[in-house]
Amino acid sequence: xxxxxxxxxxxxxxxxxxxxxxxxxxxxxxxxxxxxxxxxxxxxxxxxxxxxxxxxxxxxxxxxxxxxxxxxxxxxxxxxxxxxxxxxxxxxxxxxxx
Numbered sequence: 144x145x146x147x148x149x150x151x152x153x154x155x156x157x158x159x160x161x162x163x164x165x166x167x168x169x170x171x172x173x174x175x176x177x178x179x180x181x182x183x184x185x186x187x188x189x190x191x192x193x194x195x196x197x198x199x200x201x202x203x204x205x206x207x208x209x210x211x212x213x214x215x216x217x218x219x220x221x222x223x224x225x226x227x228x229x230x231x232x233x234x235x236x237x238x239x240x241x
Contacts, residue, residue: 148175149175149211150174154170154171154196155171155197156169156170156194156195158193161195182194191209194208196208
């Protein structure tokens with residue numbers, strides 16, 4: 144896994160597509176871990192379609208956000224979430240999204 148700082152401040156963009164997410168503006172969090180928790184446990188699932196996480200000058204896609212949340216390095220307890228299709232689970236488990 145590439146290095147990811149779960150403790151860095153982060154900006155979360157949520158929306159049904161990137162344009163909607165950008166128009167709504169970012170929601171800021173003290174840590175990237177908290178932003179990921181909010182996005183994947185609290186936000187409406189449709190808002191993840193255009194979601195991105197920005198920290199340290201780099202933007203991470205919604206697929207990467209899911210991968211980070213599910214990684215062994217994620218520092219916070221997770222809620223039990225609905226399981227994606229088996230094919231998607233295998234795809235996420237095989238390699239880290241870019």
